[in-house]
Amino acid sequence: MKFPGLLSVAALFIAASVSAMPDDPAKIDTCIKPGVVALTFDDGPGLYNTQLLALLARKNVKATFYIIGKNAAEPQFSTVLKSVVDAGHQLASHTYSHDNLDNMDAAKIREEMTSTSDLIFKQTGLRVAYMRAPEGNCLTPTCIGVMNELGLVISHWNVDTHDWKFTSLTPEAATDKSLEEINKVVIAESNPAVDSFVLLEHEIHKFSVELLAERVIDSIAAKGYKFVTMEECIGKPAYFGGNVTPPTNGTSVPAPSGGSSTAVPSSTGGVSRPAASSTSVTGPNISNPSKGANTAGSLRVGGWAFALASAVGYTLL
CATH class of the missing domain: 4.10.860 (DNA Excision Repair, Uvrb; Chain A)
Incomplete structure (x- = not known):
């Protein structure tokens, strides 16, 4: 029949x-609303950060910076994280050593995250609530479990410049190669009415800052997308204690129900939690709307x- x-x-x-x-909770890589692109920069702080911040200010774009702890610990970068925050961008963790988290036990993973959290807190007074694993390697139950324990949002990406692959080319050739996936996936094949992206770039490569970033921003904006921080993209606060980064659309991103609270430094070297009270804001969970x-x-x-x-x-x- x-x-x-x-x-x-x-x-x-x-x-x-x-x-x-x-999204897979261990690989959050899209936004909760269409028509937006979260522009993210890994591996900083780097030598070209000031130049990148100037570009973003000129373009009126807010971005998210995934910070490597050992880089931020260098004396020459002692004020960079504060400059990033003061410019309205979001800070997030890219671990301390940039090693593969999936090859570590729980204690080592926890150390990677808490060390970076403590360093960022020392320099900015903020406890970051988002992380990105080096090469996206936080897929084991051990790694996911630690991030869940610490209340960190595991953020990934769904479009990649692959700029790190092309550093041996001339700046112009490297920029062209880095734009190939952007041009195909975002410019040629997507629709801002239904699509959203988390875009990966690096701030430590000279051509990425001097040439690539502006071309990425201009081409994506011309397509009709608006740039947002990861906080706006995911809809969870950037920092423990509530949202801090200013929304680009003029409206505030709501904190979880129950109000807000002040982040409290960890006395044990771990990622801090908000002060315990009936109105405290808990750190973002792994689960995604x-x-x-x-x-x-x-x-x-x-x-x-x-x-x-x-x-x-x-x-x-």
């Missing part, structure tokens, strides 16, 4: 169900699921 109507409905249901799936069909990744998977389900239905007719 053939049920074309029923099979069509089933195909639509499967596609909708898959497209509505939220459902995104519906507002992201490029979910829509593409949804479309694939629809096509597959439709093909199955047609075969059974």
Whole structure:
């Protein structure tokens, strides 16, 4: 017996169900609303940070900086993190040593995160609530468990300049190569009405700051996207104690229900928690809000699921 109507409905249901799936909590890489791009810079602070901040100010773009603890500990960078915050950008952790977290035990992972947290707190008075693992390597239950314990948002990316691969080329050639994925995924194939991106670049490569960053910003803005911090992208506070980075759309990002509180330095060297009270704000959890069909990744998977389900239905007719 053939049920074309029923099979069509089933195909639509499967596609909708898959497209509505939220990000993997261990690999958050899209935003909770369409039409935005979170511009992120890894591996800093670096020698070109002041130049990058000047560019971002000129373009009126707010970004998120994933900081390596051992870099920030260098005397020459002792005031850089404060400058980043004062310019309205978001700070986040990229571990202390930039080693593979998935090769570490829980104690070592915790040390990597708390050492970086303490250093950023010492320089800025802020406790970061977002982290990005080097090369995205925080996929083991041990690593995910530690991040959950510390209340850190594990943030990934879904479009990459790959700028680190091209440092041996001329600046112009390196910039062109770094734009290939951006041009394909964001400029050619995406739709700001439904898509969002977390874009990865590095601040430690000269050509990335002097040439690439401006071309990335101009081309994506021309496509119709607005740039946001990771706090706005994910919808969770940038720092323990509430949101600090100013939203780019003129509206505040709500803190979790229950009000706000002041972050308290950890006496044990770990990532601090807000002061315990009936109005305290807890650190962001690993879990991520459902995104519906507002992201490029979910829509593409949804479309694939629809096509597959439709093909199955047609075969059974």
